[in-house]
Each structure stands twice: as C-alpha cells, then as structure tokens.
Amino acid sequence: KNEVEQSPQNLTAQEGEFITINCSYSVGISALHWLQQHPGGGIVSLFMLSSGKKKHGRLIATINIQEKHSSLHITASHPRDSAVYICAPRDLFGNEKLTFGTGTRLTIIP
C-alpha cells in the first residue's frame, strides 16, 4: 500500500508569496496527480506528471521518481489560490488507481 504524506498540512501566506507544497510517497508509481479542491468541494486536476517538471501559468510541479517526492509551487500567490491541494500517486501497474494524500489547506491573505 502506498503511504502518501503531504506537508505542510496547513499553510497561510500573504498575497504575492512563493508557495511550496511537498508530497512524499512510499512505493514506486507510474505518475502523480496534483489536484485542487475549492471550498465548494469541486476538484480540478492541475497536473499529471511522471518525470521532471511541468508549468501552467503560476503553477509549477516537479517530481523525482527515484526519491519518491513531488513538489507543487505557486509563484506570486493570490487569494483565489486558497484551496486544498492534494497529491495523488498512481499505481505502477497500469490500472490507474490513485492513492490520495491528506491534502494541504492553503490560505492566501490579501
């Protein structure tokens, strides 16, 4: 069973700050998703990555498969970035089952 840990669990920052959320997992994976869950409950897939780095706008995700670690960075954070961010590694053996971290609750203060 893949044990997934995220840190920090809660993060409050001022608008404009650079944000880093970390995700570690215990067993080999095929890929990892970063998800964003807004206060209303809806889930949006931000990234799916299996190696290296991806960038969408102010969001950057990196993964090191050998070290079993991924990070999500937000540059120039904004109050609308306030949400819960969840990492979800995917099983190595192709059935696309996701295991979810407990999430990081991010609050950006204007």
Added chain:
Amino acid sequence: DSGVTQTPKHLITATGQRVTLRCSPRSGDLSVYWYQQSLDQGLQFLIQYYNGEERAKGNILERFSAQQFPDLHSELNLSSLELGDSALYFCASSPGTSGYNEQFFGPGTRLTVL
C-alpha cells in the same frame, strides 16, 4: 467545467435506504472512476470501469456496487446505508487505461445519511 456530470448534487436519505448516484463521463472517455471523500478518511478510490468492464477495485464496501452502461455512463449503488456513508462521492473520467491519462473530475454528489 470538466465535462463530467454527476447527479444528483445533493442527496439526503435515512439509514437502511438505497440510493443510486449517476455519472456521465466526458465525451469520448471510456474509463470512469468512483471516489469517496469523507471527513475521517479523506479521498479514497472505490472502483474503476473501462468500456463497460470492471477494471480495478479499491476500498469499496460489499453494500456498494457500480456498473458502466453501453452509453458509458456509470451508476454507483449504495445500499443498507449507514451514518458513516455520509460523504462526497466523485466520479472522474479519462480516455483509456494507458499509464498516462489525466483524470477529469465531476462536481460530486453530497450524500447525507440521517
């Protein structure tokens, strides 16, 4: 808007009852996944269907069952409901089952068991 639809948005029912949650995947997606998000357990994978066939099973209780129909919509049936089944139920869809498909989440169904 992910293109995945779920109905109903909210459902309130009593213990012992049976409910059916419905999910329509994005156009062209063959895989449907069901997830449960409860306060104490977080997000958990329940089950995956691909083109009508069960593909993977997670922490799905025996009281729960699912199916995917020929038009690719899926239903999650929850029976003999207990208070602890109160949760948000999400479905997601993806194009196939190769290792690198992104999953697109529906808005969820909030189930409250009283």
